[in-house]
Amino acid sequence: MRETLRYVASRLATTFLIVLGAMILLFALSALVPGDPATALLGPAATPEYVQRFIQEMGLDQPWYRRLFSFMGNVFVGNLGTDVLSGQPVTRIIANVLPYTFILTFSSIGLAVAFGVPLGCYAATHRGSLLDHLLAFVSVAFIAIPSFVIAIFLLLIFAIWLDWLPVMGAGEAGNWFDQAQRLILPTIALSVGWIGFIARLVRSSMLETMGENFIRLSRAYGLSNRLITYKYALKNACIPTLAVLGMGVGRLLGGAVLVEIVFSRPGLGRLMFDAISTRNFPVLQGTVLVVVLIFVLTNLLVDLSYAAIDPRIRRQGSR
Amino acid sequence: MNPDLPMITIRNLKLDARTEHGPAHILRGIDLEFGRGRIVGVVGESGSGKSTLVSCLLRLLPSNIERLEGEILFDGIDLLKLSPSDMNDWRGRKIAMVFQDPMTALNPLFTINTHLRDVLKRRFPQISAREARERSLAMLTKVGISDASVRLDAYPHQLSGGMRQRIVIAMALLVEPDLLLADEPTTALDATVEAQIVDLFDQLRQDFSGSIVFISHHLGLVAELCDDLCVMYGGTIVETGPVAEVLARPRHPYTRALLDCEIEDDHGGRLATIPGEVPSATWAMDACIFASRCAHVADICRRGPTVLETVAIGHKAACKRSREVLP
Numbered sequence A: 001m002r003e004t005l006r007y008v009a010s011r012l013a014t015t016f017l018i019v020l021g022a023m024i025l026l027f028a029l030s031a032l033v034p035g036d037p038a039t040a041l042l043g044p045a046a047t048p049e050y051v052q053r054f055i056q057e058m059g060l061d062q063p064w065y066r067r068l069f070s071f072m073g074n075v076f077v078g079n080l081g082t083d084v085l086s087g088q089p090v091t092r093i094i095a096n097v098l099p100y101t102f103i104l105t106f107s108s109i110g111l112a113v114a115f116g117v118p119l120g121c122y123a124a125t126h127r128g129s130l131l132d133h134l135l136a137f138v139s140v141a142f143i144a145i146p147s148f149v150i151a152i153f154l155l156l157i158f159a160i161w162l163d164w165l166p167v168m169g170a171g172e173a174g175n176w177f178d179q180a181q182r183l184i185l186p187t188i189a190l191s192v193g194w195i196g197f198i199a200r201l202v203r204s205s206m207l208e209t210m211g212e213n214f215i216r217l218s219r220a221y222g223l224s225n226r227l228i229t230y231k232y233a234l235k236n237a238c239i240p241t242l243a244v245l246g247m248g249v250g251r252l253l254g255g256a257v258l259v260e261i262v263f264s265r266p267g268l269g270r271l272m273f274d275a276i277s278t279r280n281f282p283v284l285q286g287t288v289l290v291v292v293l294i295f296v297l298t299n300l301l302v303d304l305s306y307a308a309i310d311p312r313i314r315r316q317g318s319r
Numbered sequence B: 001m002n003p004d005l006p007m008i009t010i011r012n013l014k015l016d017a018r019t020e021h022g023p024a025h026i027l028r029g030i031d032l033e034f035g036r037g038r039i040v041g042v043v044g045e046s047g048s049g050k051s052t053l054v055s056c057l058l059r060l061l062p063s064n065i066e067r068l069e070g071e072i073l074f075d076g077i078d079l080l081k082l083s084p085s086d087m088n089d090w091r092g093r094k095i096a097m098v099f100q101d102p103m104t105a106l107n108p109l110f111t112i113n114t115h116l117r118d119v120l121k122r123r124f125p126q127i128s129a130r131e132a133r134e135r136s137l138a139m140l141t142k143v144g145i146s147d148a149s150v151r152l153d154a155y156p157h158q159l160s161g162g163m164r165q166r167i168v169i170a171m172a173l174l175v176e177p178d179l180l181l182a183d184e185p186t187t188a189l190d191a192t193v194e195a196q197i198v199d200l201f202d203q204l205r206q207d208f209s210g211s212i213v214f215i216s217h218h219l220g221l222v223a224e225l226c227d228d229l230c231v232m233y234g235g236t237i238v239e240t241g242p243v244a245e246v247l248a249r250p251r252h253p254y255t256r257a258l259l260d261c262e263i264e265d266d267h268g269g270r271l272a273t274i275p276g277e278v279p280s281a282t283w284a285m286d287a288c289i290f291a292s293r294c295a296h297v298a299d300i301c302r303r304g305p306t307v308l309e310t311v312a313i314g315h316k317a318a319c320k321r322s323r324e325v326l327p
């Protein structure tokens, strides 16, 4: 128990440091943006008086360390600044779209795990079977195709050509059925590559585990194949799979950005895209920070689940 | 079941594996029988096919097997003829196994309790989790693990090699098998722990009614523990009989050479070896398998393979010149 607590504490501390580092980096970038940020933001048409007022309001005339301090202080109380265009707090703008991105990423990860893990287990236990070969071939294809390309194809086939599913946007607020329908294609677009990826990963780690002595021991005691595969071997195979999943969350978020744009769904991706095209720096900064936060927290989660799975990690305190 | 019949009868067991260099004859016709309640020691240099023999008894074989012939009768039933699911039914019920390396024999992600509980549940499907725990605790204490309730909830990495081997032995005993296979259970352990584990096997004889096949490459250890001895060389059995008899009057030059090594070993301190080339599994069986290393080799030895012949009551050796050179 003490070991576990120490492990969690040390991981929390590193996570905090990473977030701090990301904030400083982000701040430095904003300071390094060439040109005068006020003109860059407001555009050449703004009057000099307006630019002056803006600089004061945003605190751009303060020395850099003051700005860094107030930036970090604000972030810690959840204040990511104000959107220059709409005058709304950036935090609220992000909070409004965050659920959409969350639902999309989690349903994609969920779908990928729900299909990838059993497929990988099956392929490992039925090596050389038709499904095993098919998986090897199809997964390579799907891993290679970027998710936004799949998104476009899905859109063309199922929404336009067959007209089976409504797309574009997240659906009517409060209408669960409509929202769920509109979630189907983006989720599939994001997860097909991952299904193949996870299946292959589970397959290879499973095969490796199946050769271990302790699995032989379970066989020597006549334990059922199901118990050996899904209890003993799968847990071992989860460890490398989790590691890759943790790293993959970044890629998944990146994919979500493009898929959101293809399906014109609200979300972090769209927000970021719009912020870039309108050079809306506070919104962009806030969104990037939130993405970093999501990424770091997922990795924390992955590390903690490692420790939950593998007792040896708990003892070491760190990997 | 006829009590006069031996519990295990192995007849002409042959096993070939597919390799890059053609078929490897890993077992070249094994004949062996033993009764209930015996401890059978199997010795032989590494590579002589000892592990493969126990794998055959469990029918847990590598995937590159090309040929498997002969009979393994267990209480009159041929294990090699059982369907895979029937065979699986024998594992962990009538047959249990202790592996060589205790460090890798237990799954690092599960507690000792989970290991023992699942094996018990498979052997006694009606057993409750509580009862399984109680039996496990009692068995851990019996195999000499102190603080059994703490150890039961520990993970393998928290225990020493000797303790892990005791746990695997406890697992084997919990299923109350008729046949316990122990494949070099002490080789991976250091000398003190080795002695403790051998003592443990010795104590266990008292309550254990089944038979034990105890593999070792250490003759002294087998002499201490076993009733019968079986000497393997190059995938064959070259000599078998009651331990005391075989060690006192070895009738095969290879057994003799092994004994000499052992004595040298105790004196010189370094591992003595028999000079000559270790037989390869790809060799054809057209001569005595030991001919290339035998000090007493003659023309007759190169004319066709040797077979096990009775040299005394219950004592067999596979040497054509046995009477001449080892009277």
Ligand SMILES: Nc1ncnc2c1ncn2[C@@H]1O[C@H](COP(=O)(O)OP(=O)(O)O)[C@@H](O)[C@H]1O
Pocket (backbone or CB within 6 Å): B017, B018, B019, B024, B026, B044, B045, B046, B047, B048, B049, B050, B051, B052, B053, B062, B063, B064, B281
């Ligand atoms: N699956 C296999 N394929 C090819 N050769 C094998 C295989 N398994 C064992 N062997 C060979 O068979 C011989 C006997 O091996 P083994 O039974 O492990 O001997 P021991 O336990 O006496 O050391 C060795 O020469 C080994 O290399």
Ligand SMILES: [Mg+2]
Pocket (backbone or CB within 6 Å): B050, B051, B052, B183, B184
């Ligand atoms: Mg061996």
